[in-house]
Amino acid sequence: MIHAVLIFNNTGLPRLTKYFVPPSQRAHISPKAIFSLVSQRAPQLCNFLDVPHQSPLRRTSSGLGTATGDEKSGWENGRTPVEVDRVIYRNYATLYFVFVVDEGESELGILDLIQVFVESLDRSFENVCELDLVFHFDEAHAILSEIVQGGVVLETNVDAIHEATQAAAQARRSSFAAANPLALGSGSGVSSRGAGEGLVTPLGWVTGKLLGGRAR
Template sequence: YITMIKAILIINNHGKARLTKFYDHVSQDKQQQIIRDIFLLVSKRSDRACNFVEGEDIYDSDTKIVYKPFATLYFIFIVDSSESELSIIDLIQSFVETLDKCFENVCELHLIFNIDKVHYILDEMVMGGLLLETNSQIVVSNYQQQNKLEKTENPLLAGFQGVMQTIKH
């Protein structure tokens, strides 16, 4: 059985999309409408409600919305209606843990200033709507190797990151 993910969204608690990844062709206007509708749906749900919604025709009739709030962000996966909600919740948890390991306690600013790296991490886990990897250690290792490669190809970047580490501490 192949996991089919139709879209992945990270939206802050003010409704601002911080990451959007649609695996089907969806027009820009339709994407914006989907983001607004899903935010309105998940943001008004009780903390005690389950973390998935079926029967809403926001994306299309054959989908369900699985989400998990973390701090000021909603991590939202739009998946086939036949998909296991628990497996998607686990995938969201794994994605967040991987981001935490790569950015040392990920926050909204990490997503804003490192969106290319966030997309790289996501692409290591999900490609074309299909699940590739859920082991965060493997994804973190690939991410670190990619960072080393970037630093060797661009010594200015390595120097800049060193300065940022010094300022941070």
């Protein structure tokens, strides 16, 4: 199961956070805690590591943030819970994309899923950058919801994800246009940035009302 999806920049500022379990039960996978782990990883190390529930930020004997067999055995003998969350991440330019999963998930499968998420964002935002996640966070969450819901992977096809998010965005615009006929940009355009395509504001009706008022 996927417990959380986090995106933060290389200074640790969160750009997207989505938890599929109560955050109060996973204090050790907060953006700050995870950033402190992945930002200190050497480039030549693999892109996944284990985070024990007991002490998420403790230094292990391996020095890599991953529990060794002897350490796990020690926790078991001390009757300490040994459930482990697995952090899988990828670094793209100034952003870290992080999935926190349980031990039942495939590390390589999640690495591929991160790539699917990034390609889906890039398809929707046309060369996605950090500011897109800041100013269009709702669209980023909508894209993620097409891929993962309830901690379960639903879709991995980038084309299908893009079509679904575009259809949902079109439905929202149509609903808004029907409820607000005078709103600028409430037409049937397909631009995700609302660039004014398909503008159908009834300005003639407004002009008639204004001229009629002056005639009186």
